[in-house]
Amino acid sequence: MAELSLISQEVQQIAEAISLAVGCDVEVIDDARTRMAATGTIKHTQGQKLSHGHVYQYALQNKQTVIVDYPGRHFLCSSCIIAKECYYLLTIAAPILVDGSPVGVLAVIAFDTETANQIRQKMVNLTDFVERMASLMAAKIKEYRLLKSLDLAMAELTGILNKVEKGLVAFSADGNVLHFNKTAVDLLGLGNHPDIARGIQAAAGHFIGMDSQSRPSVVTLGLKSLLLDVETIAISGDAQSETLTLVSFRDYAAVKKTASCMTIAARPITFTDILTQNAGMQKLINFAKKIAKSSSTVLLRGESGTGKELFARAIHYESGRSGPFIPINCGAIPETLLESEFFGYDSGAFTGARREGKPGKFELAEGGTLFLDELGTMPIHLQSKLLRVLEERRVERLGGKQSFAVDVRIVAATNENLEELVQAGRFREDLFFRVNVIPIYLLPLRERVEDIPLLAAYYLNHYFEKMGKKIDRLAVEVEEAMMTYEWPGNIREFANVLEYAVNVEESSVLTLNSLPSQFDKAPAKASNPQYQTKRQELRNLLHEHGWGKAGKQQAAEILGVSLATIYRWVNAFNLKPK
Incomplete structure (x- = not known):
């Protein structure tokens, strides 16, 4: 590569300076x-290729200075095409x-x-x-180079x-911007x-005075919240x-969304995942579909395992909310940690707190849904803080100096009687009214035996x-035993029973011998009102429409189940025409 061409302007300037200093012409050959x-006499030839140049070629090849005095007499002139008229x-x-x-x-x-x-x-000095x-x-x-x-x-x-x-911005010791990136x-x-x-400089310059102890973890610039870090770097030369x-x-919104990814289900749960034939x-x-797009608080009530x-x-x-679904079990987190889990904390809020602080569940659920499971177990002192957040829609971290708005939809759940807890002084009445805006009572499995x-x-x-079994x-x-069983643990218990039975069963049909021991003590059919109600309802329909296939088909349409289910129920309920 002709590297002299990369500094051609400097080369010409140096050549001109030499010519002026020594009073002769100068040329530079690559x-x-x-x-x-x-310069001078040959300046007009700049950029041309030499037709001769044995002297220059020798200097290049041998990496040494060559002096040619009296041209034609030097040994390098012998093969030059202009030797005689040089x-x-x-x-x-x-x-x-x-x-x-x-x-x-x-x-x-x-x-x-x-x-x-x-x-x-x-000659020597020159x-x-x-x-x-x-x-x-x-x-x-x-x-x-x-x-x-x-x-x-x-x-x-x-x-x-x-x-x-x-976003990265580097400041000099005197506070001037040295470098920044596109982010x-x-x-x-x-x-x-x-x-x-x-x-x-104007937007971020004031951050450089914040040290790791005093800076806020979250700062607001205009309409955007930023998670900030400031670090001093010593560079030695x-x-x-x-x-x-x-x-x-x-x-900050992107950080919360990323942090919440670990809590989101592998795939979205929809109402089609709720298996039921029960009216x-x-x-x-x-009803839940109708109120889903609202921002109002929902309280899901029902026994454990329903x-x-x-549903949440x-x-x-x-x-259709764009934010994540963040669940928190109010009864599974130690009381001493529950407040920081809910609201997060800033740097230095307590001994052992992370230097950069930590966002709480409300922040992580920004733009989405916060699911408060086992609400009835929440400590009374925390209930007042939750009430304030629900009323003001603002959150303040532990150790924080500022509150910030949150856009979160609350869905709470409990298997306890909150009205009784209110009477007993274990649950705030004002919080009960705040969360009980849209109550939904989920049915226990014993009331939906057709499922x-x-x-x-x-x-x-x-x-x-x-x-693989x-x-x-x-x-x-x-099937008859399962339809007469009370299912105190509801669907959670049902899933465990099926898992146990699949492990034990040796044939391709699940038999009574594979059921766990609680079925040996299952109550009689007569003691299960739901069983008797369903049995009588099906008997009446078959009496009305007939015990043949056409009658069973009509009964299936009325009950909203398949024809195959009607045949199974006839066997399970031991129904026969009179």
Whole structure:
């Protein structure tokens, strides 16, 4: 590569300076024999390729200065095509060496006898001067290489920093902006600012005085909340050291969304995931769909194991809210940690707190749904803080100095009688009224026994996929036993019973022998009012419409179940025409 062309302007300037200093013409030839610089008589030939140049070629190849006095007499002139009419009366040619590699030749030339005689009088000093000027040109090339290398390194660094999803601004010790990345410009909304550096100085300059103990974890700039970090960096050099301040910040909403990903189900839960043929449950689902898009608080009530969280997730999905679904079990977290889990904390809020603080569940649920499970177990002192958040829609972290607005839909759940807890002084009455805006009472499994065949089919397939053990169906007596059982643990207990039975069963049909021990003590059919109600309802329909296939089909349509389910119920209820 003709590196002299990269500094062509400097090369010509140096050549002109040499010519002026020594009073003779100067030319610079690159390693491809192109005249890169020229003065005086030959200046008009700059950029032309030499047709001769044995002297210059020798200087390049041997990396040494060549002096040719009285042209035609030097051994290098013997093969030159202009040897007999050479107009170069005297030449001092010094190679330009960059890290030992020749890149060109600097030559001082005399085209007339007077100039040649002047050069001969100071040959030694002038030769040394030409060699020094050749070294100067080599140094210029090395400087250019270094600057290009630094430019490339800076471009690479800038490219990397611009890919970082965190705004970065570096300040000098006196508070001036040294560097910033594209993310910082975007987060600060300065893309169209006429002077971005000045805009950043104005927007983020006041952060540099905040140390790790006093700075807020979350700051607000305009309409955007930023999670801020400030760090002092000492840089030591050979001659001096410098202290920089690095300010980094992230979009707080994006941080919360990322942090909440671990709490989100692998796939969205919808109302189609709630398996039921029960008219009462279908009515509840239709009601829940109707209120899902509202921002009003929902209270899911029902016994343990009835699927309240599944229902809550379905409401969240149906709501269309863009934020995450964040569940928190009020009864599973130690009371000493519950407040920080709910509201988060700032740096230094308590011993052992993270330096950068921690967002609470309300913050993580921004734009989405916060599911408060086992609400009735919440400590009374925390209930007052929850009430304030529900009323004001603002949250203040532990140890924080400022509150901030939150857009969160609350879905709460309890299996306790909150009215009794209010009477006993264990639950605030004002909070009860605040959360009981839209109550939904989920049915226990014993009141939806027609769903047992449907649930059984689902769980048999689920455990087949999990265990690789294929059970085709329930035996008729198993289905009858399940429909007469009280199911105190509801669907959670039902799933565990099926898992136990699949592990034990050795055939492709699940039999009574595979059921766990509680079924040996199951109450008689007559003691289960729901069983008797369903049995009598089906008997009446079949008496009215007939015991044949057509009558069973009509009964299935009235009850909203399949014909196959009617046949199973006839067997399970031991129904026969009179």
